[in-house]
Amino acid sequence: MSADGHGYDHIVMQLRSLATRAVVQAIDDTGANQSVTVAAHAGRTRSQVPVHQQFGLSSHAPVKGAVAPIVALGGDPSDLVALPPANPSLSRVGGLAEGETVLYDAIGQQVYLQDGKIVRIVAATEMTVEIGGKTLLDITPQGATLNVDLQVNGKIAATGDVTAGNISVQKHPHDGVQPGSGITGAPQP
Secondary structure: OOOOOOOOHHHHHHHHOOEEEEEEEEEEOOOOOOEEEEEEEOOEEEEEEEEOOOOOOOOOOOOOOOEEEEEEHHHOOOOEEEOOOEOOOOOOOOOOOOOOEEEEOOOOOEEEEEOOOEEEEEOOOOEEEEEOOEEEEEEEOOEEEEOOOOOOOOOOOOOOOOEEOOEEOOOOOEOOOOOOOOOOOOEOO
16 A cells, blocks of 8 residues: 555556557648647547657658657646657568668658668659759659769760760761871861
C-alpha cells in the first residue's frame, strides 16, 4: 500500500499514460513547427500537437496509416508532444548492413550511404544539384545538363560523337588540306 492508502495500481496507470501511440489523422507542415492531429484513445482526438523533430531532418509522412508516439510532458495530458510520425503501412527500406544509412520517401526514392564506399541516389524522374538558388546539374532519363564551366583533369572517353558548338569531333571536314607536313585549315561544321 502507498502512504495514501491506495495500491500502486494508480501510479502504474499514471506512468503508462505518460506515453502512448496515437493514430495520426492530419499533419500540418505549414508553420515553423510541424503539428499533428491524433487519436490516442477511443473518442479522444487532440489537434495541434507539436512534433519534436531532430535538427537537420524534416519529413512529412503520408497520413494514411501513420502513427506517432505522444508524450505527456510532466505527466500533464494537456501538454503533449509527438515524436515524428512513422508510416508502417508503406515499405520501409530494410536489409541494411551495420553502419549503413538510407534516406527514403513514400515512392521509393533513396539516398543510400552504403558500406562506407558508395553514395547511391535513386530518383524517380529527375535529380538536381543547386548552389545559391541556381540549378548547376540536372539529370533526367533523357540526359544531363551542366550549367557551369567544366574542367577535366584526366581523360575523357566517349562512345558517341562529341560536338563543340556546331562542330562534330567525328564528322567534321577541314579546308586547305595539303599533302605531306602541311597544316590544314580549322575544322568546319
